Amino acid sequence: MTSYANTRGMQYTRQTTCYYKTCIPHHWATIRIEKGVKKPQPQMLKSPAANGIIERDETPMEKEIARLHRVDFEFSDIFYFCRKGFEAIVEDEVTQRFSSEELVSWNLLTRTNVNFHYISLRLTVVWVIGVIVRYCFLLPLRFTLAAIGITSMIVGTTMVGQLPNSSVKNYLSEVVHLTCSRILVRALSGTIHYHNKENKPQKGGICVANHTSPIDAIILTNDGCYAMVGQVHGGLMGVIQRATVKACPHVWFERSEIKDRHLVTKRLREHVADKSKLPILIFPEGTCINNTSVMMFKKGSFEIGGTIYPVAIKYDPQFGDAFWNSSKYNIVSYLLRLMTSWAIVCNVWYMPPMVRKEGEDAVQFANRVKSAIARQGGLTELPWDGGLKRAKVKDTFREEQQKNYSKMLVRNGSIGNLSTGTESD
16 A cells, blocks of 8 residues: 555656646746736837946936035045946947947948857858949949049039139039039939928028038038038049139138138138128038037037028938048048948938027037037937047046036035024135
8 A cells, every 4th residue: 555655646746747847837938928918018218328338327416416415525425426437437428429330230231240240141141242232333333423423523613613703603603513412422322311491501601510421511512502611631632622612612721720710710701791602511510420419519610600500410320331430441441431332321401590699609509509400310419529539538627527516515515504504714
């Protein structure tokens, strides 16, 4: 009996174990899957920090330290500055704007994530076919169109420049610029969507736009003519500048003149004062940003006066990366990358004209225009200077934080002294 009971007990144990190993896990997994389907998925945060490595606390220094409800300096204040320093070391919001943005999915061009070198043989074959198409078919055709466009620009503007100043000369100049710009856009297989054309910049105004690439100017002149502002260059660019300035009132500066702010402002004001001249095209950031954000606008463009016509430009990186990382690629390598991409697709939004309000200084006006462009283009607005791409952080930034902290302590100290009935020296 004992052996029989033991045998039956062992059989029951094995059956029970088998049931728990097979039936219960499957039943539990089914329930979890059903709950997962029924349970609404949390929405992804749309803030810029959601796409980063770390989640930042954007609480201002004054509010965060004021939570302690105290008056004088305490050693624990150091932790706030240490945390901000660690956040900047792990993932700062400035230097990542000077490199190509990461793509959600691979576009069969150069990989942006170095961790993925090989996925499958099928994708590799498709990529090789794409390389053959882009380099053997698209590149020669695009190079031919680019050569035709540049040659036509130089010859056409030189011929128009020989004519006396008149409405006919202005008309022919616009025709040459528009035609050649459209040829150059075709050389990049450009697909551009222009929105709100009723807000296009008018003569005597100033067009300001965010800056991603040297081709931003071609993208805009594909839909209208502008007077360019920039430094005199040598080589092929210098030949184009000298030819175009004969037919159109572009504003080119010598290297020695570009550092003289008063001289630059004077020449731009003279241009804006003449309502018969084309609108000036300016990129106030002063450098190329990677199509994800808008950085600080230089105030010089907003001290000239006149009407500002904001323009937001947003490229689609799935078809080709238009951002020029000048610290990594020279202009020849960059143009080769552009002409071997699938296409250049972008959206351009013309925004309502803006004027400087009464009592508003140039910096405040620049920030207001920058905010409007960032909202329209779906870009992140950053207060930092784009010059940080090549220069170190100025001491004034650190000194400003120190002054803000000192003012906060002085203000809290005064309030604390008043509440305790004492006087501050």
